[in-house]
Amino acid sequence: MAKPVFDDELMGIAFDPRLARKAFAFIKPHKGRLALAICTVLATSGIGLIDPQLWRLAIDDGIGKSDVAFLTKVALAYMVVFGVRWLVQSFQAIVVQRLGQGVLHDMRHTVFSHLQNLPLGFFDKREIGRIIARLTSDVDAVNDLLTSNTLSIVTDVAMIFAIVVILVRTNLQLALITLSLVPVMVIATSLFRAKVRLAYRDVRRKVATVTASVAENVSGVRVVKSFSREGENLKRFKQVNQENRQAVLHAAKLQAIFIPVIAVLTACGLCAVWWYGGLRVIAGVLTLGVLVEFVRYMNQFYAPIRDLSTLYQTMQGAMAGAERIFEILDTKSEITDKPDAVQIPPIVGDVDFNHVDFAYGDTPILNDVCFSVKAGETIALVGPTGAGKTTIINLLGRQYDIKSGSITIDGHDVRDVTMESLRRQMGVVLQDAFLFPGSIKENIRYGRLDATDQEVVSAAQAVGIDEFIRELPAGYDTDVREGGSKLSSGQKQLVSFARALLADPRILILDEATSSVDTQTEILIQEALKTLLKGRTSFVIAHRLSTITEADQILVIDGGRLVESGTHSQLMKHDGLYRKLHDMQFNYALAVAEEEPAAS
Amino acid sequence: MHTIRRLLVFAGRYWQWLLLTSVCLITLAALELVGPQLIRLIVDDALKGGHSHMLAYYCLGIVALAVVTGIFTFGQQYLTEFTAQKTIYDIRNTLFDHIQRLSFSYHDEAETGQLISRATSDVQALSRFLGHGITHVVGDTLVFLGVLVICLKMNWHLALVALATSPILAVAVFKFGGKIRPLYTAAQNQRGDMTTAIQQNLMGIRVVKAFARENHEIEKFDKQSIGLLERNMEAAVVSARYMPFMDFLTAAAVTLILWYGGVQVINKVLTIGALLAFNAYLGMLIGRVRMAGWIVNMTQNAVAAADRVFEILDTHPESHVKDGTKRLTDCKGGVEFRNVSFSYSDGSKVLRNINLEVQPGEMVAFVGPTGSGKSTVINLLPRFYDVTDGAILVDGVDIRDYKLKSLRQSIGIVAQETFLFGDTAKENIAYGKPDAELEDVIEAAKSANIHDFIEGLPEGYETHIGERGVNVSGGQKQRISIARALLMNPPILIMDDSTSSVDTETEALIQNALVSLMESRTTFVIAQRISTIQRADKIVVLDKGRIVETGTHQELLANGGIYKDIYYLQFEKGEHSAESSATDV
Structure with a gap:
């Protein structure tokens, strides 16, 4: 079962002003909303500050002076003040949420769009789950920094400042007593918080492991069942689950200590204020109303202090999230359109590779590959696994950029034209047919979004899948489900054929596309392909040499080099690698046939 | 209610711990009621009643109370989490096991993303609810009742006046709960859908690029993302309509206490200390009312999550038919x-x-x-x-x-689509036989012609392969899964298209190995x-x-x-x- 290393995912990092500035760029378009949000939050807090004043007035001037009329006025004022707060808060709730959600959507959109334009190499090295986390939890963490943390800093600082001013002006000694507790509170909070944070980081790590275990077991459930691994997997999962439980309990224990400690500290403050203030009231130098006012301010005072002492740590988490998001955003799509890139005119189909070198990172993949293809030719790429066949095809669609040399289509260097116009005229059918969730119709239409239903059906007919689709419960509207588990891989492949056909590409690429189609279906497809290939340049990768003997040109690739090229008969004559591969395959078939002497 | 009862059945196994937790909860509720009385004593007895020598004691009482409360708070919180985690541990294991025992047809229909989110984030929501939600429901009810009794005893006129707004408040809380629940469910579902959309996009990224459909995909994603924004805003609008209104109602209650209580103090029916104590008690109620909104949310979320979890648990495991009784040995x-x-x-x-x-x-x-x-x-x-x-x-x-x-x-199976687990090469081959010796694993790997490849990996058989490990080609995957089936040495072997994505050379090698292997089965x-x-x-x-x-x-x-x-x-x-x-x- 998965034993993932999640540490790098969960490390909080120190506040980095450069990173923060980059993150804050996301809030720029929402400046107006942010300002509005700050105003409403300040207003709500400000209204809270009126409350102790009203209490003092009520106790000292209303009750103390037995003035019922004045008391009634104070009570009415109280109603009005809180009526206003009601309205402001309703407004605030919407403004703040809209701000947060807007920023979130922007970030998701930016990251997702950027991902779409990253080269394939980026995805080869990363697992899907981690990328999903960038678009969900990391984005959430950064949003917290940008919106709620920002709002709380502004209001907390404003509140603390306002209360200190009021307290000092009302009674200096009592103010000093109240303030004396602040450093203790700050130190206790930040110390505890640091520990609690570490504990929760551990919890998240353990939760992530649990999630990974569940995800893997769900994705691979067919294998799990085939091998009757249920018992063993449950045993291992219990272990992971147990570790998660212990981590949660450890964090809970710290939290359970922290809360009472803060409560006791606050009680000490209250005790001191009531005692000293009480003595002053007894001595007649302080009114009861002022004392009550003080106590009420104290209650409002410690909360922002606690907030601010934990802010730094909250921010660390957000910074880590921001760093991971910018890791994606700062990955330049190495492959970009040149500023003066032009649309490639309708492709005729001449393709030239001129001394192409290509390296994947530091690993050289292709070495000095040269060949030239005339429009309408069918080119077969042959060679052992890892020889570089798929790479050549990927380079043609400019999924990667070459190191040196050039690739031209109809004389246009692929780097001089827009990728969109280039790829739109190329059709690719991959080895693993991937269908998106949705109906079969939608999947075929993916090839050309504005195709009519009739065109979709024609494409399906051309590849011989129409009849099968019509027999499905909902015909063309049948949902292929996630991964298309109701369709056999041969059927999925046929759907992906129809998809490619509908796109009516000028250059067609078949990457091992027929390997999982049964013989009869393959024959159907071969027939369909013959008409399809007519008038288009096409590249075919196939292990089964029997399928490619009719190619106009066979390119034999080995170790990143083009070792042979020519027609089937030329290559057979040449007695090189192709001949060797061919004989091996054919002899094998012969050997089997020989075991059955009566065959044919 | 039914859902919560089922949830409590899971927790019921730990009734001793629940009992102990309850003792702490009740004690805490009682302790909380003492605080305002201290304030009353300070004001009425020490400041106004002439017993100024008592002031210091009363004040120290505040600290002492906080210390005792602290001890019980710790006990209560830790015990609650302890019980909750035991329960969640059970639920998780049950769910994990249940999912892997659900039939193929179920997994054909179910979307992987949704299933995973139920088994993880929904269970997480339950964990939060059991850890905090239930405590609040019980503890808050106790405090609420205690405050009610004390206030009525202290001055029932004032108590009734102060509580005048409560019925409206109760209605608001109730209506709020009913309205917000479907909205939270919708938001959660939308989040699940969005995650699935991202996953599908990333899985099909090659197709996306091959057809130059990036912009189409971005549009599709934006719809999901905006959908999430909208679901969250719908919930925010409902919150904005109710939450501040509830706050206002509680503020109105404070006004009533201040005014009516103040008049009573002026009329010498009430002491000023009692008024302050009253207000402190009302403060507790305010806290509870604010919490009530949050608890209603959390409970609704937990119920929704529990419904989804139970929906899985209620799906019959494999085949609907019962497991047989005979052991198939020496097949x-x-x-x-x-x-x-x-x-x-x-x-x-x-x-x-x-x-x-x-x-x-x-x-x-x-x-x-x-x-x-x-x-x-x-x-x-x-x-x-x-x-x-x-x-x-x-x-x-x-x-x-x-x-x-x-x-x-x-039965050994080499499936058409091979799935590797995020584990070492050895573990992947030994998947059907976790206790297999390394020699046997190597033996199987050799038969499947994958031994040389594995030996060449940085850490040999201990190298992590699969999603987060070393990249493995389709042909290599296939051979690993063949080795996996071979190691089982099954009397019956099933091979689905097993050699289609292996190149000519490898195919010949595998075929040769398989000929002798098939002989005996x-x-x-x-x-x-x-x-x-x-x-x-x-x-x-x-x-x-x-x-x-x-x-x-x-x-x-x-x-x-x-x-x-x-x-x-x-x-x-x-x-x-x-x-x-x-x-x-």
Whole structure:
């Protein structure tokens, strides 16, 4: 079962002003909303500050002076003040949420769009789950920094400042007593918080492991069942689950200590204020109303202090999230359109590779590959696994950029034209047919979004899948489900054929596309392909040499080099690698046939 | 309510801990009621009543109370979490086990993303609820009742006035709960949908790029993302309508206390200390009311999450039919399909009246066009689906009478689509036999011609492969999964298209290894190439769910049926290349 290393995912990092500035760029378009949000939050807090004043007035001037009329006025004022707060808060709730959600959507959109334009190499090295986390939890963490943390800093600082001013002006000694507790509170909070944070980081790590275990077991459930691994997997999962439980309990224990400690500290403050203030009231130098006012301010005072002492740590988490998001955003799509890139005119189909070198990172993949293809030719790429066949095809669609040399289509260097116009005229059918969730119709239409239903059906007919689709419960509207588990891989492949056909590409690429189609279906497809290939340049990768003997040109690739090229008969004559591969395959078939002497 | 009761049944196993937690909760509620009395004593007794010498004691009382409360708070919080985690641990294990025991048909229908989110984030929501929610529900109710009793005893006039707004408040809280619940569910679902959308996009990124559909994908994603924004805003609008209103109602109650209580103090019916105590008690109520909104949310969320979790748990595990009782040991490998028909749950008929007898050690090849039912036939044997009609017998016994585990352990499967787990190469090969010795693993790897590749990895057999490990090509994956099946040394072997994505050289190597391997076991093969199938003892030609031909290679050729057509089509091509090579030489 998965034993993932999640540490790098969960490390909080120190506040980095450069990173923060980059993150804050996301809030720029929402400046107006942010300002509005700050105003409403300040207003709500400000209204809270009126409350102790009203209490003092009520106790000292209303009750103390037995003035019922004045008391009634104070009570009415109280109603009005809180009526206003009601309205402001309703407004605030919407403004703040809209701000947060807007920023979130922007970030998701930016990251997702950027991902779409990253080269394939980026995805080869990363697992899907981690990328999903960038678009969900990391984005959430950064949003917290940008919106709620920002709002709380502004209001907390404003509140603390306002209360200190009021307290000092009302009674200096009592103010000093109240303030004396602040450093203790700050130190206790930040110390505890640091520990609690570490504990929760551990919890998240353990939760992530649990999630990974569940995800893997769900994705691979067919294998799990085939091998009757249920018992063993449950045993291992219990272990992971147990570790998660212990981590949660450890964090809970710290939290359970922290809360009472803060409560006791606050009680000490209250005790001191009531005692000293009480003595002053007894001595007649302080009114009861002022004392009550003080106590009420104290209650409002410690909360922002606690907030601010934990802010730094909250921010660390957000910074880590921001760093991971910018890791994606700062990955330049190495492959970009040149500023003066032009649309490639309708492709005729001449393709030239001129001394192409290509390296994947530091690993050289292709070495000095040269060949030239005339429009309408069918080119077969042959060679052992890892020889570089798929790479050549990927380079043609400019999924990667070459190191040196050039690739031209109809004389246009692929780097001089827009990728969109280039790829739109190329059709690719991959080895693993991937269908998106949705109906079969939608999947075929993916090839050309504005195709009519009739065109979709024609494409399906051309590849011989129409009849099968019509027999499905909902015909063309049948949902292929996630991964298309109701369709056999041969059927999925046929759907992906129809998809490619509908796109009516000028250059067609078949990457091992027929390997999982049964013989009869393959024959159907071969027939369909013959008409399809007519008038288009096409590249075919196939292990089964029997399928490619009719190619106009066979390119034999080995170790990143083009070792042979020519027609089937030329290559057979040449007695090189192709001949060797061919004989091996054919002899094998012969050997089997020989075991059955009566065959044919 | 029903859902919560089911949840509590899970927690009920730890009733001793629940009891202890309750003791702490009750004590805490009682302690909380003491605080305002201290304030009353300070003001009325020490400040106004002339007992100024008592002031210091009362003040110290505040600290002492906080200390005692602290101790109980710790006990209560820790115990609650302890019980909650025990419960969640159980729920998680149950769910994990249940999911892996659900039938193939269930997994065909279910979306992986949704299933994962239920087993993780929904359970997480339950964990929060059991850890904090229940405590609040119980503790807050106790404090609420305590405050009510004390206030009524202290001054029932004032108490009634202060509580005048409560009925409206109660209605608001209730209505709020009812309105916000579906909105939170919708938001959660939308989040799940969005995650699924991202996952699908990333899985199909090659297709996206091949068709230059980036902008189309961005548009699709934006719809999801904006959908989430909208769902959250809908919830925010409802919150904005209710939450501040509830706050206002509590503020109104404070005003009433201040005004009516103040008048009573002026009329000497009430002491000023009692008024302050009253207000402190009301403060507790305010806290509870604010919490109530949050608790209602949390409870609603938890109930929604629990519903989703229970929905899975309520789905019958595999096959609806009970596990058999017989252990399949020393399986000889005789298999019989007796009048087998199969339809999917939606009624589409896949297999009709399949009759087939296979002797131990025989090799059976299934041939037929795409969608003819080949994969279904072999999925029925390990009971991934159960036959709709008829029966399948292994060694003369209906497979439904065997213990499922023993049946599957006797069957080795090399599936068409290989799945590697995020673990070491060794663990992946030893998947069906976790306690296998390394030598045996190496042996299997050698037979599958993957040993050299694994040896060449940075850490050999300990190298992590799969999603987050070293990249493994399709052909290598295939060979690992062949090694995985070989290690099991199963009496019955099923291979679905197993060699299609391996290159010529490797295919020849694997085929050679497999020839000797198949000798001693019953083998079912689905392969596209006739050359692979030719040496089968029995070739079964399927078309539209029926067996149209059965026999050996020669028999079928002599028959002159579909098989002959397929064979000649394939052979012609082979001959074509043989001819050309002959003439070329």
